[in-house]
Amino acid sequence: MTTETKTLKLDQIRIDGGTQPRVAIDEQVVADYADLYAGGENLPPVTVFFDGTAYWLADGFHRYWANKRIDCEYVFAEVHEGTQRDAVLFSVGANSSHGLRRTNPDKRKAVLTLLEDDKWSTWPQTQIAKACGVTPEYVSRLKNREGSTIDRSIVQTADGRTMNTSNIGRRRDSSPSTPPRQIMTREEYEAEAGADTPAPKFQAPSKAIAKGQEAINLLKSILPSDPRCVEAMHMVRDWIIHNFG
Numbered sequence: 001m002t003t004e005t006k007t008l009k010l011d012q013i014r015i016d017g018g019t020q021p022r023v024a025i026d027e028q029v030v031a032d033y034a035d036l037y038a039g040g041e042n043l044p045p046v047t048v049f050f051d052g053t054a055y056w057l058a059d060g061f062h063r064y065w066a067n068k069r070i071d072c073e074y075v076f077a078e079v080h081e082g083t084q085r086d087a088v089l090f091s092v093g094a095n096s097s098h099g100l101r102r103t104n105p106d107k108r109k110a111v112l113t114l115l116e117d118d119k120w121s122t123w124p125q126t127q128i129a130k131a132c133g134v135t136p137e138y139v140s141r142l143k144n145r146e147g148s149t150i151d152r153s154i155v156q157t158a159d160g161r162t163m164n165t166s167n168i169g170r171r172r173d174s175s176p177s178t179p180p181r182q183i184m185t186r187e188e189y190e191a192e193a194g195a196d197t198p199a200p201k202f203q204a205p206s207k208a209i210a211k212g213q214e215a216i217n218l219l220k221s222i223l224p225s226d227p228r229c230v231e232a233m234h235m236v237r238d239w240i241i242h243n244f245g
Contacts, residue, residue: 008074009074034070037072046078047078048079058088060077092133093131110133
């Protein structure tokens with residue numbers, strides 16, 4: 001595979017191919033990187049895959065948005081020959097050993113990207129684990145927990161964000177067809193998330209309701225006119241899906 005390093009215009013780079021390896025962009029990291037760029041610091045090049053027509057961003061989304069923030073039209077890029085699928089496969093292992101540390105939801109998203117693909121899901125669990133930079137045991141636990149339910153309703157929009165299309169055109173049903181998700185025990189949570197991640201502190205029911213109402217009130221304070229409103233709502237939705245299904 002041929003690789004070269006070159007300067008690309010940001011508008012040459014595609015970010016809508018399902019190659020975003022993280023659940024959400026960390027705005028503080030974007031701001032920090034933007035300050036470094038503005039101060040003349042040269043950060044490592046982003047990684048893209050070129051299929052002869054499009055450059056697909058596979059690693060470096062925070063650096064991409066940092067350059068956008070300071071109105072810089074260019075970014076230094078490491079260019080690989082390959083398709084959009086090559087970029088996706090590269091992305092699931094991005095930052096497993098360098099850069100901004102991945103969160104547990106990031107790791108989960110990476111593994112599910114392969115498990116939910118018609119081709120990659122046929123790979124041995126050891127191969128999936130190696131590609132995603134996780135342990136085979138983690139892949140096994142996640143595969144067993146998800147079972148055979150493969151969610152094809154999560155799509156990526158042109159601006160690189162994700163959208164759940166499963167409820168489009170569907171009438172609301174007051175009687176749920178599936179039982180509520182079973183709450184994980186502390187031991188199960190730590191086994192999946194890792195020993196370095198503390199189990200969540202569960203509130204008593206009355207406090208849970210109060211906290212939920214506080215969260216709703218905070219969300220109501222986000223004005224629809226805010227240019228990052230949709231992204232903020234997507235972050236909340238992704239967190240709820242990950243923790244409660």
